[in-house]
Amino acid sequence: MKKIRTITFHSAYNFGSMLQAYALQEYIKKLYNGNVDYKIINLRTKIQKDVYNYRISSNLLNKLLKTILYGKKLKKREQNFEKFISENLNVTREYLNEEELKKDNIKADYFISGSDQVWNLNATDFSWSYFLDFSNNGKKISYATSMGPIEKERKEEEKIKKYLSEYDNISVREKQSQEYIYSLIGKESEVNVDPTLLLNKEDYESLIDEKRIRRGKYILYYTLKPNKNRQLLLKKIGKSLNMPIVVANMSLKYDINSGFRKLYNSGPKEFLNLIKNAELVITSSFHGTVFSILFNKNFYSLNGKNDFRIHGLLKELELENREILETDNINEIIKNAFNTNYENVDEKLNKERNKAKKYLEKSLEI
Numbered sequence: 001m002k003k004i005r006t007i008t009f010h011s012a013y014n015f016g017s018m019l020q021a022y023a024l025q026e027y028i029k030k031l032y033n034g035n036v037d038y039k040i041i042n043l044r045t046k047i048q049k050d051v052y053n054y055r056i057s058s059n060l061l062n063k064l065l066k067t068i069l070y071g072k073k074l075k076k077r078e079q080n081f082e083k084f085i086s087e088n089l090n091v092t093r094e095y096l097n098e099e100e101l102k103k104d105n106i107k108a109d110y111f112i113s114g115s116d117q118v119w120n121l122n123a124t125d126f127s128w129s130y131f132l133d134f135s136n137n138g139k140k141i142s143y144a145t146s147m148g149p150i151e152k153e154r155k156e157e158e159k160i161k162k163y164l165s166e167y168d169n170i171s172v173r174e175k176q177s178q179e180y181i182y183s184l185i186g187k188e189s190e191v192n193v194d195p196t197l198l199l200n201k202e203d204y205e206s207l208i209d210e211k212r213i214r215r216g217k218y219i220l221y222y223t224l225k226p227n228k229n230r231q232l233l234l235k236k237i238g239k240s241l242n243m244p245i246v247v248a249n250m251s252l253k254y255d256i257n258s259g260f261r262k263l264y265n266s267g268p269k270e271f272l273n274l275i276k277n278a279e280l281v282i283t284s285s286f287h288g289t290v291f292s293i294l295f296n297k298n299f300y301s302l303n304g305k306n307d308f309r310i311h312g313l314l315k316e317l318e319l320e321n322r323e324i325l326e327t328d329n330i331n332e333i334i335k336n337a338f339n340t341n342y343e344n345v346d347e348k349l350n351k352e353r354n355k356a357k358k359y360l361e362k363s364l365e366i
Helices: 015-031 046-051 060-088 098-104 157-164 175-185 201-205 228-241 268-277 286-294 308-316 330-335 345-363
Strands: 003-007 037-043 091-095 110-113 139-142 219-222 245-247 280-283 299-302
Touching (some): 003 015, 015 060, 015 268, 015 345, 037 098, 060 268, 157 175, 201 286, 219 228, 219 268, 228 245, 228 280, 228 330, 268 286, 280 286, 286 299, 286 308
Parallel strands (some): 003 037, 003 110, 037 091, 110 139, 219 245, 280 299
C-alpha cells in the first residue's frame, strides 16, 4: 500500500482552505480505489492558531465586542471547524512547529505540497515546511499550489530555487506561478484546477445535513474583504429582491448595524448547506465562486474582474457575465440575478478534471 503525506492549510478556519484539503484527500483516495495510506501532515503552529483565534486581537475594543456580542457563535464556529477536521480529514499527529516536524523524520512514498497559497511567503502562517524542507525521502510533488501575488522583487529567491529544484513534478493553480517558477529554475510546471473542483456536487452533498440551516428564501453574501460600498450594494439588492442577506463570515466593523442575518457559527459543512439552499450567492471569494458553480447556483462574483483567480475561472467556464462591480447599475444586477447559464459548464469542468487526473496518475505512478 502506497504511503502519501500531504501538507497544506488544512486547519485554517477558512471554508475554502479546509474544503480544498478535504477535496484533494478524497480525490486521491478515489484514484487508488481507497487502497492507499493517505494522511495530511498536521502542522499547526502557534502563529496559525492565533490568526484564527477570535479571543486574540491587538485592538482591545474589538476583542471585547467580539466576545460580548458574538462569543457564543464564534466558539461554536471553532467547534464546527475542529469537528470537521476530526471527522473528515485523515491527519497525522499534531506538530506544533517546524522543528518537531523535522525531528519526526516522516517516511512516505510521496509527499505533496498544496493546494492553496502555501508558497506565498507573505502569508501570516507561512512556513518553509510547505516546500517540504523536512523531507529527505520519497518523491516530492505539488498539486495546484499557489505562490499568491507574484512580486517583482521576490525575497528568498535562492531558497525557493533550492527547494523547487528538489520536486519531481510541480503543479500550480495559476499561470502566474507557472511563469515565475520557470523563470527561477527553468522547469516546466502544469496548471491545474483547485482541488475543490475535482469533486462534484454529489460528493459535497454527502457532507451536508438534509435539514436547511436557514428557512425561506435568502441571499448568501460571502466576502473576506468587506467594505461600506459592498454593504450598501447588498442592502439594495436584498431590498429589491425582498430577501434577507445571510452572512457566515464575521466583519465586526460592517456587520453590527447591517441588518444582515449573522450565522457566525458556521463551519465548512454549514457553509455548504448555506450555498446549496441560497436563492442567490454574492461573493468576492474564489471558493465562494467555486461552490456556487458546483451547486449550479445563481450567483455574482463581486469585483471578480479584479481577481485573476476568479476571472480566470469564469473566463474558462464562459461565465464572465456573472462578474459585477460595486459601481454597477443596480437595476441591471437585479434584472440578471437569476440568469446564470450552466449549459456547457460541466463539460468544461470535466475536461479540467481529466487533465488533473492524468497529472496525478503520472506523478503518483498509478
